[in-house]
Structures are given as structure tokens and as C-alpha cells.
Amino acid sequence: ETGVTQSPTHLIKTRGQQVTLRCSSQSGHNTVSWYQQALGQGPQFIFQYYREEENGRGNFPPRFSGLQFPNYSSELNVNALELDDSALYLCASSLGGTGANVLTFGAGSRLTVL
Amino acid sequence: QKEVEQNSGPLSVPEGAIASLNCTYSDRGSQSFFWYRQYSGKSPELIMFIYSNGDKEDGRFTAQLNKASQYVSLLIRDSQPSDSATYLCAVIANAGNMLTFGGGTRLMVKP
Numbered sequence: 001e002t003g004v005t006q007s008p009t010h011l012i013k014t015r016g017q018q019v020t021l022r023c024s025s026q027s028g029h030n031t032v033s034w035y036q037q038a039l040g041q042g043p044q045f046i047f048q049y050y051r052e053e054e055n056g057r058g059n060f061p062p063r064f065s066g067l068q069f070p071n072y073s074s075e076l077n078v079n080a081l082e083l084d085d086s087a088l089y090l091c092a093s094s095l096g097g098t099g100a101n102v103l104t105f106g107a108g109s110r111l112t113v114l
Numbered sequence: 115q116k117e118v119e120q121n122s123g124p125l126s127v128p129e130g131a132i133a134s135l136n137c138t139y140s141d142r143g144s145q146s147f148f149w150y151r152q153y154s155g156k157s158p159e160l161i162m163f164i165y166s167n168g169d170k171e172d173g174r175f176t177a178q179l180n181k182a183s184q185y186v187s188l189l190i191r192d193s194q195p196s197d198s199a200t201y202l203c204a205v206i207a208n209a210g211n212m213l214t215f216g217g218g219t220r221l222m223v224k225p
Contacts, residue, residue, distance in 0.1 A: 033213070042118075042202055042215035043158065056211045090157055102148075103213060105157040 004093050004106035012112045013081050021076040021109045023091030031055070032074040033103060034066060035090040043090055049074055050096075078111075086113045117141060118205050120216035129225050133190040137203030137216055140184070146206040147179055147186045152218065153199045161188070161201075193223040 005024045013019050025032050031050045035043035045058035049068035063079040072093070078085055088110050092103035118139050127133045135149075146165055150158035164170045164177040164186065176189040186205075190197055200218040207214070 035215075040217075042120075042204075042217045043213075045212045045214065048211055058212060088157075102160055102163060105159070108157050 004091055004104055006089075006091050006106035006109050008109055009107065010110045010112075012114060014114050015081055015083060017081050017113075018077065018079045019081060019111060021078075021089050021091075021111075023074045023076070023093075023106060025072045025074070025091075025093035026104050029093035029095050029104070030072050031094045031096060032068055032072065033092045033094070034074070034076045035092065036060075036085075037088040037090055037108075038084075039087070046076065081113045083113050086111060117214050118203055118216035120201075120203050120219045122217055123220040124222050125219055126222045126224060127193050129193060129195060129223055131193050131223075133193045133197065133221055133223070135188040135190070135201050135203075135219050135221065137186045137188075138184055139186070139203075139205045139214075141205070141207045142181075142184060144181075144184075144205045144207050147177070148204040148206075148213065149175075149177060149186075149188045150202040150204060150215075151197075151199045152202055158202055190221075193221075195223050195225050197221060198223050 033048040034046040037043040047057040048055045052068045065077045068074045088108045090108045091106045148163045149161040152158045164179045170177045174191045178187045202218045203216040204213045
């Protein structure tokens with residue numbers, strides 16, 4: 001059984017650029033959630049995808065967007081990067097479209113915006 | 115008021131002692147409660163979850179839930195230096211699918 005894998009692990013961008021982060025869900029999981037974790041804080045919910053549809057969204061602007069593919073892998077896209085977007089981006093997969101299921105997190109993608 | 119609140123710590127306990135980590139939440143309709151452990155530079159890993167009032171034990175860990183007081187805690191018995199990490203409390207509101215995290219409590223277990 002494979003776990004949740006994310007890529008890239010680290011990346012550096014400049015303000016105004018765009019970034020795409022990728023996530024492969026754990027085998028058998030059909031739901032992917034994305035979280036942003038700033039240094040010293042708890043993870044903040046960005047959105048969740050279930051069966052290729054957005055299934056809930058946190059308090060993030062529209063420049064944060066996502067996709068889920070038929071194989072349940074997912075992408076997080078952030079446009080017009082700002083300095084405050086510097087954070088660890090965590091992908092978590094689970095089974096089922098409800099939050100009552102346990103999340104399994106990937107190792108994260110650490111984004112630095114200069 | 116934050117939805118899920120934790121004391122940021124650090125909470126320092128000697129090796130072998132009981133560490134008590136606390137969390138309060140604001141949404142009275144919350145149904146599911148989780149404790150995650152996060153080592154520095156790593157991703158969160160699930161310790162345990164609890165849905166019903168009372169205690170739930172798993173090895174050295176005990177989660178306690180009191181919905182009337184909107185309070186959930188995690189006890190770690192026989193604390194080890196390897197338990198030193200940040201502990202995140204997370205809550206799912208009624209009929210929701212969003213896991214809301216607290217800011218975490220940093221635990222330091224001293225040999």
C-alpha cells in the first residue's frame with residue numbers, strides 16, 4: 001500500500017508568479033484535501049476534492065484553485081503569488097466524501113515566495 | 115475567538131511523567147475530534163480520534179472528550195523524549211467535511 005506523495009518537496013518562487021503542487025493519494029482513497037501551514041501555526045483548510053468535484057472550501061481567495069483527476073490524484077494551483085503564501089502545503093487523502101474519515105497526510109511541499 | 119484553541123507551550127515534562135495536552139473548541143455541533151503529532155519539519159500523523167464523550171485509550175495515549183464543556187484533551191503516560199513534538203488538536207463540525215486545526219502545543223520531554 002502506497003502512502004500520500006507530494007511534489008515538489010521544496011520550491012522557491014517570486015511574487016506574482018504561479019505555482020502548481022501535485023499530490024498522489026493513498027491507494028484506495030478517493031478524497032483529497034489541501035491545507036496550508038504557515039510557520040508556527042496549525043494547518044488551514046484550503047479545499048477538498050471528492051470524485052473530481054470541489055467538496056468544500058476554506059477561507060482562501062480564488063487565486064487558489066485545484067483539480068482532481070480520475071485516478072484521484074490532485075493539483076493545487078496558486079496564481080499571483082504573494083509573500084504570505086510562503087508555507088508548507090499539505091495534501092491529505094481519505095476514503096469517502098465526508099470529513100468523518102481519517103486523513104492521511106503527505107510529507108508536504110514547502111513553498112518560499114521571495 | 116478561534117474555532118479551536120490550544121496553549122502553544124512549550125509544555126515541559128520529565129521523562130516518565132504524564133503529559134496533559136488540552137484543547138477547546140467553539141462549535142457546539144462538532145462531532146469528531148482528532149489528535150495529530152507533528153515533528154519539526156514533518157507532516158502531521160494521526161495519534162487517535164474520539165467521537166463520544168468520555169475516555170478512549172490506545173497504548174500510552176488517552177483522549178478525553180467533554181462535549182458539554184467543549185473540551186478535548188490528550189494524556190500521554192510514561193512520556194519519552196521521542197514524544198517531543200507539536201501536538202495538534204483538530205475538529206470536524208456537524209455535517210461538515212473540513213478539519214479545523216488548533217495552533218498546536220509544543221511538548222518537550224526532558225531525559
